[in-house]
Amino acid sequence: MMSQYSESPTLQWVGGPLAGKYQGKDKIQAVWQKFIKAQAPMETAITNVKSTTPLQGTETVKALITFSNVKTKIPVDYTLVYKSVSGHS
Structure with missing residues (x-):
């Protein structure tokens, strides 16, 4: 999924405990990893x-x-x- 983001992406997560604005691939990847870990499998x-x-x-x-x-x-x-x-x- 991360390959779809540009070199300077912004993710606006609306709602829930992860709500916020995330800038840069590292921060976006970290928030997705938190979400996946909390919901796995x-x-x-x-x-x-x-x-x-x-x-x-x-x-x-x-x-x-x-x-x-x-x-x-x-x-x-x-x-x-x-x-x-x-x-x-």
Whole structure:
């Protein structure tokens, strides 16, 4: 998953004990590891994937990701915003 992030990404985690703004791959990877460790073993299901038409150097991809284990299901509205950097997508 980390390979999908740019060199200077920002993750805005909304809700729950991990809520906050995380900048940089190291901090983002650490928060995902905390989430996975707290929920393991875990499965994921990805549905409702939609993307916007690129406008002014940005494209948005949205999906519903459901993380589940034997105790719970956690539905997450996941949004990725891709921005053009120096003419590159």
